[in-house]
Amino acid sequence: MADTSVDAMGAPVTRSPRGRAIRGRGAGGSGLTSLLTRRMLTAVPLLLVVSSFNFLLLSLTPGDAARQMLGTSGTPEQYEALRRQLGLDLPVYEQYGRWLGHAVSGDFGNSITSGTPVLESIMSRVPVTMSLIVGSLLVSVVAGVGLGVFSAVRGGVIGRAVDALALLSWALPVFWVGSVLVVVFAIKLEWFPALGYVPFTESPQDWVRSLVLPVTALSLGSIAAVLKQTREAMLDVLGSEYIRMAAANGVSRNSLIYRHALKNAAIPVVTVLGIQTIGLLGGAVLIESVFSVPGLGSLVVGSALAHDIPTVQGVAVFFTVVVIIVNLLVDLAYGLLNPRVSAA
Template identity: 40%
Template structure:
């Protein structure tokens, strides 16, 4: 198992290196001079050559591409993502402030998806008939309705009509835990609506495939009870594709938080990304993309390791 984990970690490091290199090259291929954008903004007058040379020197843009690349990698390894073009603040600090808020939304959404989606899919596979058709109708709706529509409906129904939750905003957990939980549950539920449907459908398909296997019939034949057979053999054998779907959906959730954070006025990382793109604050955009890319690679490593823990055949193959 240790060798399996080490191989996956080394592969993750290699992928991270490739992604970081592609991000660096992509930003340097973008048209426009960052020094000119800082001095003149969009559509402003021309800056003097002396001022441009000074800003380029301060940003290190007057150095060779290789030198900039080495400094870029060194900064990332040391945790320095550069400084914002807008106010010269540290990008690392801005990302560190907002990242936990976005990860909290994603974590709660994934937890809700697992807690609701797996039992729902298992129930549909076991019962069939009308129950299966009803659950299929609900999950089809969850997949087809966009997250911004679900979020807007949740605000109208649960906040404005029923008054069960605040319409939006953010309150730190250390200042008001109850208020924080009230504000995080509704956007997380809106974010999880689609992935609950995906997890439910994948669980149903996997259970129907596993439930007819020979080892399941053997477990029943030796006298194990139905719930025991389902829990220890059917459900466990069905989790690998579910884990795959969840791992892939986390990347989708990181993108979907842009809309959810806007609707619920949640000050997360995605909102900062949109603001920075509109203001052409390249260091902040670069820092956020790097962090999200590394998180996605880590999630894939965790998914691979989960395969090995759930199915010994994976780590011995």
């Protein structure tokens, strides 16, 4: 929750939820530049840690890709020959070193099971998963912020009812919500397709229809989180001395709420949106399974079950890069929302 106070001129001074002081320097000042530089410098170690941990975890799971490819019909000699061909007979650290050497140059290798270049497989599925995540994020912002402001301003029974509905939607499992939506709106009412995905380039209308149910299921939890944070931030800002002074100076109610209070309340909400965006990556794995959507989630699940290490590694690196970019965008958003942001 952001801690909002006022300076000598009656302007709000906020401390971000990450503990970062929001002080009297421009958004383009050295503080924000230094922060972004540090973010970029930590990206490489983070990628190394994630990729090495993921590689080690996969190597410790029972079975391997050679066994999956041969099935029960292969002889021990064929199994050992295939392991040597795939490089699975090498020590884990040597396998990782080989993979890392190629990955640095942008070569993530080929899928062990399909032979398709990993990068090609990832890029072909990125539009599908990004459609789910961006759509869910837009719904979360519009519904969560709108209901959060409404709940904070109205209060009373209506405000408590909105909070109760948000808490309920937060507690519902994503896969259960998805299954219910399929039964009601796809099977019973036949309003939307139950499974699959239609590319935008093929039919924009069918693209939207294929996304309605999965986006609804994926965004419910995020709507609740954004709603709760928006409501609490709005209540804090509306009760601050800055708002009381503005009201005493004759500022209209709508201007107080939407021009002054909402702008300052948006800073902690941005943090929640960043967290929810990262959470949507994980939720997309479940949703893609429920709705048979051919995105990155279904790719990584199938690859993990087949012990396809290059593909799982490639998807893990892609997700890590997305997380890094989201964190950078959150930091930049602080500067855009409040020109006083600087790293403490």
